[in-house]
Amino acid sequence: MTDQEDAAPSGNVEIYLRVRPDPRPSPLVTLNQNDNTVMWEVPKLETGGYVNNQREKYQFGFNGVIGPEAKQDEVFERVASRSVLGALEGFNGTVFAYGQTGSGKTFTISGGHDRYVDRGIIPRAISRLYSEISKRHDATYSVQITYVEIYNDQGYDLLDPDHETTALEDLPKVQLLEDDEGNVTMRNVSTHRADNEEEALNLLFLGDTNKAITETPMNQASSRSHCIFTMQVERRQQGSDTVRRAKVNLVDLAGSERVHKMGLDGQTLMEAKHINLSLHALEQVVVALQEKAQGTGRSHIPYRNSTMTMMLKDSLGGNCRTVMIATASPRGDHLLEGISTCRFAQRIAMVTNEAVVNEEVDPALIIKRLRIENRELRDELRILRGDNDDGREELTESEMERLRAQVADYCKPPAANEEPTLELGASMLKIKAALRIFREIVLQGGGVVVGKGAAAGEAGEDGAWHPEELRSEIKRLSLVVKQRDDEIDVLVSMLRKGESGEKGAIKATEMLRESRSRGLDDGDGDRDDGPAGGRDRAKAPVSSRGLRAPAAENDAFARVFANEPRASREPDVPFPASPGGIAALVADRTRAFDHFRALNDRHAAVEENKVVLKNKFDDAKALGECVTRSKGEINRLKGLIEEMRQTRAATRGGARDKRDADDDEKRLVVAIDAERAAHRRAFDELRDAKREIDSLQKMTTQAGARLANDFERWFELLAERHRELGGDDSPPASPIGKAIEPESAADLSPAPTMSPLRDATNSPKGRNVSAPSQTGAPTTGNARADADIKAFYEARERLLRMRRESELLA
Numbered sequence: 149m150t151d152q153e154d155a156a157p158s159g160n161v162e163i164y165l166r167v168r169p170d171p172r173p174s175p176l177v178t179l180n181q182n183d184n185t186v187m188w189e190v191p192k193l194e195t196g197g198y199v200n201n202q203r204e205k206y207q208f209g210f211n212g213v214i215g216p217e218a219k220q221d222e223v224f225e226r227v228a229s230r231s232v233l234g235a236l237e238g239f240n241g242t243v244f245a246y247g248q249t250g251s252g253k254t255f256t257i258s259g260g261h262d263r264y265v266d267r268g269i270i271p272r273a274i275s276r277l278y279s280e281i282s283k284r285h286d287a288t289y290s291v292q293i294t295y296v297e298i299y300n301d302q303g304y305d306l307l308d309p310d311h312e313t314t315a316l317e318d319l320p321k322v323q324l325l326e327d328d329e330g331n332v333t334m335r336n337v338s339t340h341r342a343d344n345e346e347e348a349l350n351l352l353f354l355g356d357t358n359k360a361i362t363e364t365p366m367n368q369a370s371s372r373s374h375c376i377f378t379m380q381v382e383r384r385q386q387g388s389d390t391v392r393r394a395k396v397n398l399v400d401l402a403g404s405e406r407v408h409k410m411g412l413d414g415q416t417l418m419e420a421k422h423i424n425l426s427l428h429a430l431e432q433v434v435v436a437l438q439e440k441a442q443g444t445g446r447s448h449i450p451y452r453n454s455t456m457t458m459m460l461k462d463s464l465g466g467n468c469r470t471v472m473i474a475t476a477s478p479r480g481d482h483l484l485e486g487i488s489t490c491r492f493a494q495r496i497a498m499v500t501n502e503a504v505v506n507e508e509v510d511p512a513l514i515i516k517r518l519r520i521e522n523r524e525l526r527d528e529l530r531i532l533r534g535d536n537d538d539g540r541e542e543l544t545e546s547e548m549e550r551l552r553a554q555v556a557d558y559c560k561p562p563a564a565n566e567e568p569t570l571e572l573g574a575s576m577l578k579i580k581a582a583l584r585i586f587r588e589i590v591l592q593g594g595g596v597v598v599g600k601g602a603a604a605g606e607a608g609e610d611g612a613w614h615p616e617e618l619r620s621e622i623k624r625l626s627l628v629v630k631q632r633d634d635e636i637d638v639l640v641s642m643l644r645k646g647e648s649g650e651k652g653a654i655k656a657t658e659m660l661r662e663s664r665s666r667g668l669d670d671g672d673g674d675r676d677d678g679p680a681g682g683r684d685r686a687k688a689p690v691s692s693r694g695l696r697a698p699a700a701e702n703d704a705f706a707r708v709f710a711n712e713p714r715a716s717r718e719p720d721v722p723f724p725a726s727p728g729g730i731a732a733l734v735a736d737r738t739r740a741f742d743h744f745r746a747l748n749d750r751h752a753a754v755e756e757n758k759v760v761l762k763n764k765f766d767d768a769k770a771l772g773e774c775v776t777r778s779k780g781e782i783n784r785l786k787g788l789i790e791e792m793r794q795t796r797a798a799t800r801g802g803a804r805d806k807r808d809a810d811d812d813e814k815r816l817v818v819a820i821d822a823e824r825a826a827h828r829r830a831f832d833e834l835r836d837a838k839r840e841i842d843s844l845q846k847m848t849t850q851a852g853a854r855l856a857n858d859f860e861r862w863f864e865l866l867a868e869r870h871r872e873l874g875g876d877d878s879p880p881a882s883p884i885g886k887a888i889e890p891e892s893a894a895d896l897s898p899a900p901t902m903s904p905l906r907d908a909t910n911s912p913k914g915r916n917v918s919a920p921s922q923t924g925a926p927t928t929g930n931a932r933a934d935a936d937i938k939a940f941y942e943a944r945e946r947l948l949r950m951r952r953e954s955e956l957l958a
């Protein structure tokens with residue numbers, strides 16, 4: 149039987165299904181990515197005591213079905229890029245992930261921590277937003293960021309700059325207010341301006357760090373809270389009185405499983421109930437919206453039933469483009485959760501939103517414009533009346549100086565949100581003098597910059613020639629290119645020396661150790677902030693801009709690691725099999741680190757990032773060379789034009805010579821234009837590459853520091869194990885006889901069945917290991933452990949024999 153639910157969902161809210169990879173996917177889940185459907189088959193329940201082989205089939209349709217093989221960049225492009233770009237036009241956008249615990253919501257929204265390719269929607273949205281802004285010259289944009297966590301129905305500000313955070317209660321509690329028109333605003337939440345990608349990523353990192361620090365030991369395995377990362381974008385167009393404001397919410401909801409399935413108690417039960425309540429409130433909102441749309445239900449939508457639905461009010465049935473990404477696991481024991489997630493998605497797809505451009509007239513801009521108009525009218529009036537300059541015939545020397553400075557300012561590229569103005573008042577003397585100054589500037593430009601359509605030179609976007617602007621732009625670009633070249637050189641040489649990745653990790657270990665021994669307070673960004681002191685939100689936002697982020701970042705690392713729960717005493721990288729092997733590692737940290745990283749997944753991620761980073765450096769270097777080459781070529785062509793002009797001025801040719809010269813010059817101008825376009829392209833690409841390199845480096849540093857931290861914890865456990873085995877600081881003789889040589893390579897490789905062996909050595913029986921058996925393996929008295937130990941020793945013998953044989957052959 150097929151229970152076919154709406155195969156092609158309609159409505160404004162788009163729904164996508166992402167099924168995560170799994171080593172044992174159930175054959176009962178079938179994805180059809182061509183028609184964007186998924187089919188779940190569930191065995192019918194046994195009835196009447198006999199096995200029923202029939203299956204229920206449930207099929208669901210989506211706007212997109214994304215399979216386990218999909219990479220993060222594809223998911224971002226399909227699911228979120230439209231919402232991000234829409235914000236630049238003034239449309240609100242929300243992307244939220246919904247699904248059971250472990251189905252990949254956090255992986256989709258935030259991404260994996262270690263691998264660059266695993267970056268999720270939030271970091272990619274940040275990159276895309278700033279990359280797009282840098283390409284748009286028609287308007288100026290500003291971006292403000294908030295990051296809120298909702299735990300047990302209470303919102304907390306994850307970007308609070310004012311408190312040392314060790315527990316969630318330390319963070320400011322967010323208050324929600326609703327005005328008469330139903331608009332919800334947040335109180336007691338900090339909003340941070342981020343002028344570039346790096347600053348935005350620093351904020352994201354700070355929020356994620358606070359989130360990690362405040363996780364309770366019980367909820368660490370899965371997120372039991374909802375997180376909303378919001379970017380508010382403001383766009384002001386030059387010459388316009390209006391301003392567009394839009395926000396993008398990127399939401400990671402808590403797991404959607406049901407309490408009764410989880411078998412929880414105590415605090416975890418309370419958390420689960422709150423999650424259920426808020427997800428239930430979400431469902432109620434969706435159902436009410438559905439009924440309202442069909443004209444069959446109540447008109448009241450119960451947004452107020454939970455903090456999460458209040459905060460997402462606009463995204464559900466309001467002014468917003470909303471996308472839901474339903475995440476599911478293809479495992480056989482998760483079929484029912486998958487079906488329930490898909491059912492919810494179908495309901496969400498019925499919700500219709502009405503996204504409109506959020507544009508409003510800015511009174512401040514109107515007042516400013518009217519004031520200027522007024523002044524200009526008054527000036528015109530005075531000129532017309534001849535009521536100016538008090539009968540003087542010349543400006544004084546100091547008036548001329550001031551005027552020169554004014555004109556020079558007027559010719560500079562305007563700052564963000566500024567339109568250049570030249571205030572000359574009603575003085576004909578000043579107007580004429582200003583014209584003379586402009587002429588001087590143009591002539592000082594060597595006759596190259598003379599106007600659009602003229603023989604040679606570079607035109608501004610508006611077709612007018614601004615030599616000062618051009619010169620300062622060239623100077624600025626040269627500086628930027630030089631700076632980039634220097635940075636790239638430094639980074640390439642760092643790579644050559646292998647200082648990123650594991651060496652960086654060792655450095656980070658040192659940094660962490662130092663920071664810990666200083667008592668963690670030392671590196672506090674708050675206190676090192678200088679005059680702003682890091683306590684004043686307006687003056688010192690948490691970002692690299694205010695010198696705060698790097699310190700805050702290191703501090704944050706130290707705090708995360710210092711607070712990281714130590715619940716697990718199981719090493720995630722296996723110890724060497726023998727006490728001798730353990731002792732050898734305890735005595736030599738470098739060797740221990742080599743052993744650790746060789747078997748650690750995170751190391752593989754760092755290595756992978758290093759390769760990507762190296763490729764990006766190569767790309768950036770090639771682009772840098774392209775930019776320099778184009779610049780050189782432009783200068784050469786300009787020089788040719790100049791030469792031609794001088795030759796022409798020195799020799800008087802006939803009309804034909806003049807025509808030929810004009811043609812030559814035109815060809816050179818066309819060549820300059822082409823080269824300028826190439827220069828701009830390469831420059832834009834270089835800037836993007838630089839941005840990617842920055843965030844990749846940050847990620848590699850973070851992964852390196854995490855690796856270092858993992859190693860620290862692992863090393864502590866190793867030392868503990870060593871002590872349990874009766875070892876002291878010097879490597880002890882093997883307590884289990886001659887079977888194991890401490891220096892043997894096999895000692896440093898993981899035992900195939902580590903845990904039984906560890907259980908054996910950990911147990912009282914294990915410590916009183918008896919004499920080696922025939923294979924040289926110790927026995928413990930525990931039949932299962934002894935069998936494992938024996939199997940291990942036999943496998944080890946085989947390996948050693950093979951190695952000896954291959955050495956003999958060699």
Ligand SMILES: Nc1ncnc2c1ncn2[C@@H]1O[C@H](COP(=O)(O)OP(=O)(O)OP(=O)(O)O)[C@@H](O)[C@H]1O
Pocket residue numbers: 167168169216247248249250251252253254255256260369370371372401402403404475
């Ligand atoms: N598409 C994927 N590709 C690779 N790994 C994934 C994918 N989806 C999830 N994972 C991995 O599965 C694990 C659980 O994923 P994640 O933490 O994103 O689940 P979640 O739905 O957010 O769970 P919770 O509700 O508990 O927060 C993580 O280790 C994550 O890296």
